[in-house]
Amino acid sequence: MSSHTLAGRKIQIPGMCGGTARVFAGAFRSFGIEASASPEGDDETRELALKYLNGDECYPQVVTLGNFLKSTKEPGFDPAKTAVFMPTSPGPCRFGQYSHTFRRTLEQMGLGEVLVLSPSCANGYRGLGDIGPELFRYCWWAVVAADLLRKMLQRYRPYEKLKGNTDKVYWECIRDAADTLAIAENRGPKKFTDLAVCMGRCRDRFRQIPVDFTQKRLLIGVAGEIFCRLNTYSNDDVARKIEEHGGECWTADITEWVYYVNFWEMEEIRAFEGPWNLKMLKAKISDKVQKKEEHALAAIFAEDLKGREEPESVGEIVKEGEKYIPAHAALGEMILSVGKAAWYRKKKCAGMVDISPFTCMNGIVAQALYPKVIEDLGGMPIRTFYFDGTKADTDGEVAIFMELAKRYAGKEGLL
Ligand code: SF4
Structure with a gap:
């Protein structure tokens, strides 16, 4: 019991x-x-x-x-x-x-x-109590599955022929994934297998949506504070506005943050207890298992999300960020946001928006670094959007940002 x-x-x-x-x-x-x-x-x-x-x-x-x-x-x-x-x-x-x-x-x-x-x-x-480790494992699967479904939403919605179809499919898939995970009789590997089957069903639902992928759209990276960038109420659904102005969003996942936490746990163990010890072994195994599980679910969407693959290691993003801010002195989303800008550019994004809460320490530091990042990326537009619930003309600001992204894409041959 x-x-x-x-x-x-x-x-x-x-x-x-x-x-x-x-x-x-x-x-x-x-x-x-x-x-x-x-x-x-x-x-x-x-x-x-x-x-x-x-x-x-x-x-x-x-x-x-x-x-x-x-x-x-x-x-x-x-x-x-x-x-x-x-x-x-x-x-x-x-x-x-x-x-x-x-x-x-x-x-x-x-x-x-x-x-x-x-x-x-x-x-x-x-x-x-004793359900903690098992529950946390299932929660990780939930995060991975939901991240993948959001990616599919953002991949299909800008190209849908009938407005609203993709949102409808997305929520059907979310319900399906939640109900699949909730089956009490399935435990451990059986639950994972069932979730993988569910992801296959979800992929097929997305594929049924009538879309026009011949449309030319600008790929826009979305980074920033994790809650605000993902919570559509808090950010005034800025991703949808970017889509309405001719973009397709690629939003940083929740899994990215989990890998960053793992990465820092290992860095700290290395710094304080050396590279070879039991703690390090445990941390490495846990990170590897999480990666393996994520890869297994992501493989189901490989064809649909071609070109939208996440980095093999969050260390790649940190390395990009380290050109602007010392990784060991600045823990948090600021280094991921700054590093992600350079990484998104390598993936052919025409711009990046940073979505942060007003007065967010991470957002403020990243914003101070962006002028140098923009210069290094040949003028790629990066725009910080701050939110605190007060009404602002987000649509107008997105329109201006997208104009800049369009000009940049034309200059860099990204259209
Ligand atoms: S400062 Fe506040 S808003 Fe910013 S990352 Fe921390 S908790 Fe989130």
Whole structure:
């Protein structure tokens, strides 16, 4: 019998990317845990959160907290039977504050009985007991599958002949992946095989969409802060606007961040304990297994995503970024965003947008480095879009950016 603190509770998964959160919830459901994905957000959720925050918090914190607070107003909400998934991490970034702010706000509201679950390998999957390692493995599969489905969405949607078809197929596939992962009887390799079969079904659904791939479109890289670049409410659905102005987006995946965390774990072990030890061996094996599983699922989409392959190692991106910022002194998304710009250019992108929350430390540092990157890339346009929920003319700014990308593509022969 498993021991975990979620027994009798319903857990809510924050909708960083709505699709990923749904598939992630499927991984929890496979252990009989009632799990649901929170929506990506709306103006009401933002207003709700701002009643309890002082305005200094990062925008993803506002959106995630507001979404959860909205759910507390639903009929039948019971704090003693509710949990919210809020990962944490050490380090300078304010992300480490999110779970504390959640707890403090809920206590202020008299909802202190809500369980804020912040498990990680580092804290022994706190709160998840003996299901932790297995659940985390399934969560990884959920992230990989959802990343691939989002890639397919972005690959097909700009070329669809009938507006709305690709979104419809994408959500069908998300539901299918979530339900496949949720099958309780399937465990371990059987669950993975079933997920692979599901991915094959999803690929075939995308292939049924009537599209016109003869259209000439500009390939635009999308980097920046992980929540904001993926949460369509937070970023005013900027990827769709880029598509409306003649682009096709290639957004940095969630898996990229996981590999970056692995990469740094190994760098730290090397620095403090040397290159050969048990910790390093474990970290290497775990990274290799994750890569192998990702490759197996990605292979199903190889033909459809030809030319949109991710780097073999996140070290490639870090190496590009190191030309502008010392990797050992600047941990976080800033080096990935800067490095990704150069990498995207090698992959024939005509420009890159960096999507960051207003006042995001990573966004600010990356933006300060972009003029040099732009110069080195022969003028490739890189535009930082900051978001904090206030209304801005994103469409107008995207239109200008796409004009610059068009000129650059013409000059570089990318059209
Ligand atoms: S990456 Fe930026 S927005 Fe995200 S927690 Fe860190 S500082 Fe805040």
